Amino acid sequence: MPxxxxxxxxxxxxxxxxxxxxxLRKSATEPAWxxxxxxxxxxxxxxxxxxxxxxxxxxNKFESGSGWPSFDRAMxxxxxxxxTDRSFGMARTEILCxxxxxxxxxxxxDGPTETGERFCVNSLSLSFSPEGDKS
Numbered sequence: 311m312p313x314x315x316x317x318x319x320x321x322x323x324x325x326x327x328x329x330x331x332x333x334l335r336k337s338a339t340e341p342a343w344x345x346x347x348x349x350x351x352x353x354x355x356x357x358x359x360x361x362x363x364x365x366x367x368x369x370n371k372f373e374s375g376s377g378w379p380s381f382d383r384a385m386x387x388x389x390x391x392x393x394t395d396r397s398f399g400m401a402r403t404e405i406l407c408x409x410x411x412x413x414x415x416x417x418x419x420d421g422p423t424e425t426g427e428r429f430c431v432n433s434l435s436l437s438f439s440p441e442g443d444k445s
Contacts, residue, residue: 315361315410326360333434334360334412337397337404342377345433354440355385361410362437365389366429372422378415378430382423390429392417405429 317325322335332338347356356366356379366381374380384390388408395404395416405414414435421428 313409313411317410322360327434330359330434333432334358334407334410337395337413339415340378340432340434345378347379347433347436347438348377350379350438352440354438356381356431356436356438358407358410358412358414359435359437360412361407363389363407363409365407365414365436366431368441374421374428374430376428376430379433379436380421381429381431382421382425382427384429390414405431407435 319335323331326334329340333340350368350371353368355364357364364385367385370381370383370385372380372382391406391408393404393406395402402416403418405417406412407414412435415429415431418428418430419426
């Protein structure tokens with residue numbers, strides 16, 4: 311199924327920093343505790359760093375102790391796709407931006423809220439727009 315944002319690898323490389331390209335387009339994982347968005351003190355929206363789709367809100371962010379930003383749900387239905395990831399000899403649920411197909415991280419069923427979910431997301435796959443910023 312075609313995506314709203316489809317670019318060649320060359321176009322993605324022009325748009326993204328090298329480390330973002332590796333995470334978003336090649337499904338790499340940033341080291342735990344290294345992400346700039348692990349601790350965010352202001353209210354706002356987390357967007358896909360590749361296409362700027364609104365994905366998560368600070369209202370749904372929590373400290374999981376995992377070393378990556380964690381959320382209990384997406385902002386809206388349909389903004390995140392889930393697929394089985396069988397890499398590294400295990401089965402996990404990979405999460406992707408529905409708009410551009412960028413790899414965000416994985417979702418686990420060990421979240422502390424009523425959803426029971428923990429969306430474990432790479433900071434490199436996100437940008438942050440503080441509340442009131444309409445960009």
